[in-house]
Amino acid sequence: METYSEEEIAALMPRAAADANKYTRGRLQLFAGSGTYPGAACLAAVASQRAGAGYTEVFTDPAAVPLLQAYRASVVVRPFDAWHAEDERDLDEAHPRAMVVGSGFDVRDAATAEVLERVLEGAKAPVLVDGGALGALASPAMRELCVRRARAGLVTVATPHGGEAARLARGLDAGEGLDLEALAGALTQAYGMVVALKGPDTYICDGQRGYCMTEGTVALAKAGTGDVLAGAIGALLAQGVSAFEACVLGCTLHARAGVAAAERLGDVSVAAEDVAEALPEVIRAL
Numbered sequence: 001m002e003t004y005s006e007e008e009i010a011a012l013m014p015r016a017a018a019d020a021n022k023y024t025r026g027r028l029q030l031f032a033g034s035g036t037y038p039g040a041a042c043l044a045a046v047a048s049q050r051a052g053a054g055y056t057e058v059f060t061d062p063a064a065v066p067l068l069q070a071y072r073a074s075v076v077v078r079p080f081d082a083w084h085a086e087d088e089r090d091l092d093e094a095h096p097r098a099m100v101v102g103s104g105f106d107v108r109d110a111a112t113a114e115v116l117e118r119v120l121e122g123a124k125a126p127v128l129v130d131g132g133a134l135g136a137l138a139s140p141a142m143r144e145l146c147v148r149r150a151r152a153g154l155v156t157v158a159t160p161h162g163g164e165a166a167r168l169a170r171g172l173d174a175g176e177g178l179d180l181e182a183l184a185g186a187l188t189q190a191y192g193m194v195v196a197l198k199g200p201d202t203y204i205c206d207g208q209r210g211y212c213m214t215e216g217t218v219a220l221a222k223a224g225t226g227d228v229l230a231g232a233i234g235a236l237l238a239q240g241v242s243a244f245e246a247c248v249l250g251c252t253l254h255a256r257a258g259v260a261a262a263e264r265l266g267d268v269s270v271a272a273e274d275v276a277e278a279l280p281e282v283i284r285a286l
Contacts, residue, residue: 002211004248010286012249014052014239025054026238027097030231031080031115032131033104038064040104040131040227043272045075047231048100050279051253053238059083061111080115085122098126098237102133103227112136120145126155126237129193130230134164140171143191150192155243158187159230161198181210194243196233198226202251206244213248215255219262224272229254232279256282 004012016025028048033041041060045068048056055076058068062079069077091097101119105112113136119127120142127149129137136142137158146156160168165183172190184197184205194206202213233250237243257278261270 002209002248004211009249009252012241012245013283013286014236014241016052016054020054022054023095025052026235026240027055027057027095028053028231028234028238029083029097029099029125030056030058030103030234031060031083031099031101031119031133032058032227033060033064033068034106034109034112034132035061035063036106036109037104037132038067040224041068042071043224043227043276044100044103044231044234045072046273047228047276047279048235048238049074050276051232051235051250051283053235056235080111083118085118088122088124090124093240096238096240098128098234099123100128100130100230100234102129102131102136103230105132105136107132107135113139113142116142117145120149120156124154126157126243128157128159128230128234128237130159131226134158134160135167137191138167138170146191146193155237156191156193157196157233157237157243157247158191158193159196159198159226159233159247160187161226165195165197181205181212185210194247196247196251198229198251202255204244204247204251209244211244211248213251213255215252215259217255217258217262217267219267219270220255220258220275222270222272225254225258225275228257228272228276228279231276253279253282256285 184203236246260278261274
């Protein structure tokens with residue numbers, strides 16, 4: 001298992017150059033929200049801004065577009081069908097970018113798997129899979145897409161909780177009866193992706209390195225906090241942080257934001273919005 005000192009954690013945080021603009025600071029494209037769960041897209045978008053993304057663009061269910069536009073004027077909002085894979089360009093270190101897909105997706109909606117497949121097939125940037133898209137990811141066809149991305153040198157990240165990780169592991173030769181650390185490693189090997197397996201302790205694995213983040217709090221056991229985490233890690237990926245280190249830093253900031261919110265409000269009263277709004281103070285404390 002890797003270890004990080006406080007100074008090493010702080011060094012992972014990207015700093016903007018004096019001549020930076022919104023594109024050089026990182027563009028994050030969020031495929032998030034649904035007619036049923038539009039709020040998840042709001043939470044992920046705000047967290048991405050608080051974690052430093054220079055340009056946050058949300059692709060969502062057409063029914064959710066007006067809500068997101070009203071919620072956050074600084075976020076660009078478009079319907080799902082406004083994204084086209086043929087517009088994708090190769091990665092450019094001077095203009096880093098990343099994608100998050102799945103926060104607030106309705107698992108009962110056939111469009112969930114369709115959007116995930118489009119992104120995994122067409123994206124040339126790092127892709128983080130979260131929320132409702134994790135259920136769609138748990139199929140041989142989607143697993144093969146992830147493996148193909150890995151072979152092409154493209155980064156895929158998944159942020160499942162224990163139940164979602166168990167579904168992803170169904171059918172794997174080495175996926176049954178494992179503890180969380182071993183399960184994260186098995187998923188990494190099978191899908192060719194970096195895994196941050198969320199829980200009281202969060203296990204992060206990229207196939208060669210592992211890290212256990214132990215700073216969590218029960219205050220984070222609330223709906224929507226996973227969307228905040230996805231937005232934060234996505235923002236770090238969009239700023240050019242490597243996938244493993246984006247997960248280490250993003251999970252640490254998320255946990256500390258939960259602790260900071262609980263210190264003000266108490267474990268009982270913290271909501272996901274409070275965690276997102278606490279991100280600036282824990283980043284500043286680094």
